Amino acid sequence: MDKVDGVIIGAGVVGLAVARALALSPAGAGKDWLILESASAIGTGTSSRNSEVIHAGIYYAKDSLKARWCVQGREMLYAYAQERGVPHQRCGKLIVATQESQVAQLQGIQDKARANGVHDLVWLTAEQAKAMEPALSCLAALHSPSTGIVDSHALMLSYQGDFENAGGMVAFNSPVQSLDCRADGMVLQMADGTELLASVVVNATGLTAPWLAKAFRGLPAQHVPTAYFAKGNYFTLSGRSPFSRLIYPVPEAAGLGVHLTIDLGGQAKFGPDVEWVDSPDDWVVNPARGEAFYAEVRKYWPALRDGSLIPGYAGIRPKINAPHEAARDFVLQGPATHGVPGLVNLFGIESPGLTSSLAIGAAVVEALQAT
Numbered sequence: 001m002d003k004v005d006g007v008i009i010g011a012g013v014v015g016l017a018v019a020r021a022l023a024l025s026p027a028g029a030g031k032d033w034l035i036l037e038s039a040s041a042i043g044t045g046t047s048s049r050n051s052e053v054i055h056a057g058i059y060y061a062k063d064s065l066k067a068r069w070c071v072q073g074r075e076m077l078y079a080y081a082q083e084r085g086v087p088h089q090r091c092g093k094l095i096v097a098t099q100e101s102q103v104a105q106l107q108g109i110q111d112k113a114r115a116n117g118v119h120d121l122v123w124l125t126a127e128q129a130k131a132m133e134p135a136l137s138c139l140a141a142l143h144s145p146s147t148g149i150v151d152s153h154a155l156m157l158s159y160q161g162d163f164e165n166a167g168g169m170v171a172f173n174s175p176v177q178s179l180d181c182r183a184d185g186m187v188l189q190m191a192d193g194t195e196l197l198a199s200v201v202v203n204a205t206g207l208t209a210p211w212l213a214k215a216f217r218g219l220p221a222q223h224v225p226t227a228y229f230a231k232g233n234y235f236t237l238s239g240r241s242p243f244s245r246l247i248y249p250v251p252e253a254a255g256l257g258v259h260l261t262i263d264l265g266g267q268a269k270f271g272p273d274v275e276w277v278d279s280p281d282d283w284v285v286n287p288a289r290g291e292a293f294y295a296e297v298r299k300y301w302p303a304l305r306d307g308s309l310i311p312g313y314a315g316i317r318p319k320i321n322a323p324h325e326a327a328r329d330f331v332l333q334g335p336a337t338h339g340v341p342g343l344v345n346l347f348g349i350e351s352p353g354l355t356s357s358l359a360i361g362a363a364v365v366e367a368l369q370a371t
Contacts, residue, residue: 004032006200006342007188009176009212011037012047013152013357014349015204016159021361022200023166027369033168034198036188038175043156046206047354049283049315051234051261051272054078054088054148055352058095059251062115065330065363070352071117073359074146077155080358084158087151087264093246094129096138098299102250103140109250110142120145135242137302147246151264152354159357181218181340200342202364206349207280207318213345223338225331225347228319232272233285234312235293241268247300258296269312270297276323277316285311320348332360334367344368 006028008019019035022028039045054077060067081088097103110121122143124132129141160170179201180187188196203209203216210227213219241262249257262268270293290309297304321328331347338345344364353360 001187001195001197003197004034005198006031006033006202007196007198008033008035008202008204010204010206011035011039011042011160011170011172012045012204012206013043013156013159013354014047014206014346014360015202016042016156016163017357017361018202018204018346018364019168020159020163020166021358021365022202022368023163023168025365028365030167033163033166035163035168035170036174036176036190037170037172040172042160042170043153046315046318046350047152047156049313050152050351050354051259051269052149052152052263052354053246053261054090054150055355056113056120056144056146057116057118057352058109058113058121058144060112060116060352061329062112065332066352066356067116069330069356069359069363073352073356076358077150077355078148080158081150081155086154086158088148089264090146090148091245091262092143092145093147093248094124094133094136095142095144095248095250096129096136096300097140097250098138100139105250106140106142118144118146133243133245133247135301135303136247137300149246149262149264150354176212178215178217181216181343186340186343198342200368201344203343203345204349207316209318209345209347210320213347216343219338219340219343223333223345225320226322227280228322229277229280229282230317230319230323231275231277231282231314232317233275233289233314234269234271235285235290235309236312237268237270238308238310241266242301242303243268249296249300258293260297260301270309271312272315280316280318282316283314285314287311317350318348319350330356330360332363332367334364334370336367336370342368
């Protein structure tokens with residue numbers, strides 16, 4: 001049986017960040033680290049099907065992992081992207097109230113942001129918001145100057161490069177089927193029948209992390225949540241964007257509303273919406289959903305022309321709460337929780353997972369050192 005010091009399962013942005021952190025940590029230096037990825041390339045799932053936004057840390061419950069890791073990870077990510085030349089832009093965003101009842105909600109958002117350590121939100125009147133974005137229609141807005149965008153694939157390539165420069169290796173087309181927790185370590189069973197012994201295993205498989213954890217023999221079943229899938233459809237704007245900043249409505253259940261984001265080339269897209277689905281492989285955008293997009297977008301951009309939204313792509317949020325339940329926090333489950341030495345499970349790492357990736361990597365290193 002082949003043996004390595006540690007295995008990270010999943011080469012999305014979080015798996016790559018975790019692998020990088022482990023390989024570069026004082027305790028991990030010089031050890032044999034391996035990423036096992038079922039696909040043929042890095043970041044083919046949620047990591048490449050999102051808004052590529054660097055979030056400020058505004059919306060999340062006080063003292064939650066989402067709040068803490070987003071604020072910490074945002075600063076780490078900006079510094080990292082600057083140092084490594086990863087394309088990014090601190091473009092800012094406006095959170096807009098388009099009806100009277102939402103104005104009070106904006107105040108609540110500002111209060112929640114302050115509680116999370118985000119102190120740079122600026123209240124704007126309708127006139128001030130329109131002066132910044134002339135095409136915008138709203139009653140009031142919050143300006144978040146520390147929100148930005150990043151080239152997620154370039155970021156993942158940089159994480160992979162750091163990992164490989166530290167001696168790590170990435171194995172593609174290598175799906176893990178199950179794992180045995182034994183006294184001498186953990187034995188991973190691969191789809192091709194290969195077995196691999198490791199002292200450290202991190203389950204960073206995103207959408208399928210709970211499914212995989214159910215196949216970990218020796219992990220108590222009560223520590224494995226149920227996986228749910230909230231699909232988000234995106235529609236691309238044909239023509240030039242009238243906005244230079246991101247535009248977000250007041251958040252809705254399960255998501256942040258049909259917002260406008262721009263990429264580093266200036267292309268605008270709208271989404272994601274929220275469509276609960278049964279499969280993590282349901283990537284098809286239903287063009288008919290675009291009708292609802294027009295109505296939502298016109299609340300803050302009345303000039304949106306008929307026929308200007310083109311079906312773009314879809315991503316899926318790796319939820320661990322049912323549609324009728326409140327959104328759950330990130331779950332980093334280490335040996336201190338489940339009692340299996342060397343094992344870390346990452347569950348429910350949806351947005352702001354990209355922004356939080358470096359902070360999550362540091363937290364995994366800490367969780368393993370604590371045992």
